[in-house]
Amino acid sequence: MRVLIAGASGAIGSQLVTQLVEGGHEVVGTTRSPGKSERLRALGAEPVVVDALDPDAVADMVAKAEPEVIVHQLTALSGEMSMRNVKRMAAATNRLRTEGTDHLLSAARAVGVRTFVAQSNALWMERTGGPVVDESGRIEPNPPADAAPAVAALLHLEAAVTGITWADGIVLRYGAFYGPGTGVSAAPDAFMTRELRKRKFPIVGGGGGVWSLVHIADAASATVAAIERGRPGIYHVADDDPAALRDWVPYLARTLGAKPPRRVPGWLVRPLAGAGAVDMMTRARGISTEKTKRELGWEPRYPSWRTGFTDGLS
Numbered sequence: 001m002r003v004l005i006a007g008a009s010g011a012i013g014s015q016l017v018t019q020l021v022e023g024g025h026e027v028v029g030t031t032r033s034p035g036k037s038e039r040l041r042a043l044g045a046e047p048v049v050v051d052a053l054d055p056d057a058v059a060d061m062v063a064k065a066e067p068e069v070i071v072h073q074l075t076a077l078s079g080e081m082s083m084r085n086v087k088r089m090a091a092a093t094n095r096l097r098t099e100g101t102d103h104l105l106s107a108a109r110a111v112g113v114r115t116f117v118a119q120s121n122a123l124w125m126e127r128t129g130g131p132v133v134d135e136s137g138r139i140e141p142n143p144p145a146d147a148a149p150a151v152a153a154l155l156h157l158e159a160a161v162t163g164i165t166w167a168d169g170i171v172l173r174y175g176a177f178y179g180p181g182t183g184v185s186a187a188p189d190a191f192m193t194r195e196l197r198k199r200k201f202p203i204v205g206g207g208g209g210v211w212s213l214v215h216i217a218d219a220a221s222a223t224v225a226a227i228e229r230g231r232p233g234i235y236h237v238a239d240d241d242p243a244a245l246r247d248w249v250p251y252l253a254r255t256l257g258a259k260p261p262r263r264v265p266g267w268l269v270r271p272l273a274g275a276g277a278v279d280m281m282t283r284a285r286g287i288s289t290e291k292t293k294r295e296l297g298w299e300p301r302y303p304s305w306r307t308g309f310t311d312g313l314s
């Protein structure tokens, strides 16, 4: 298949280029930076430089690329996680998930794309029910005010993509990424690695929020399976070991040779990090991936973050 990856230079995008090329697909990959084009070419993709927020440029790029499949992996979530920067990154990501999605969808429709796959995430599943939720679960309808724009952007993306009738629209709700190129990796400047080593990443409010995690190469292999065999709708992509932060964060710290994380009450962190961040750490729910395994015949290489943190960070 001829596959266009919007966001091919990112953590998941670059893994996806490699796996699709290995699987015999033709890949066109986007970046905003001419400097990253050579890296994409070296991975086996045809690079194109485009700003995803410019609708005419996106329409032109898609018309020239003539893909059968478009994969939307655009976010602005990597980078320096200072308080100010986090807000800027969240706002940019929200635009990519709303305007960026709409521009790609209209361009896709104009060239008759067969399948459209887009990145969503599982951190904002509704805060009621058991610790784990399947694809019938909905996104939290009443998030804290500071998280509302991010949640609205996820809702927009999911509704827009699953609502198309002129192609197969597939949404992948990924667990939290770890592994090379992400914020949790062996690289000393990876955000969470660095903060844990400095003991600046605490367990907040008891750390009872349950997160599903996924190694970045497993996130990419599930995406390839969705491109090749997915049906319209939502698929969950994560490992088999959803866990509370109070369990997996200290384990990760140990793996990195760091001291155990400090424990701080939610009320102390809320004014600094925001109610949304505290909510994610105390109330998030994990996801089940039974449907993805059954329908796509997919299995993660790292079924648990325990082996993933030990063997898969570099």
Ligand SMILES: NC(=O)c1ccc[n+]([C@@H]2O[C@H](COP(=O)([O-])OP(=O)(O)OC[C@H]3O[C@@H](n4cnc5c(N)ncnc54)[C@H](OP(=O)(O)O)[C@@H]3O)[C@@H](O)[C@H]2O)c1
Pocket (backbone or CB within 6 Å): 006, 007, 008, 009, 010, 011, 012, 013, 030, 031, 032, 033, 036, 050, 051, 052, 053, 073, 074, 075, 076, 077, 078, 079, 096, 120, 121, 177, 178, 181, 182, 183, 184
């Ligand atoms: N995905 C999540 O839900 C999430 C949540 C929290 C943290 N994180 C962290 O964020 C990273 C996630 O990896 P990722 O692959 O989702 O993201 P990423 O590594 O930041 O990649 C984002 C991709 O989007 C592209 N992009 C951004 N703005 C663009 C624009 N205006 N026009 C065109 N392209 C644009 C980037 O291209 P160029 O920069 O090359 O132009 C890049 O290819 C990891 O470090 C992860 O640990 C992720």
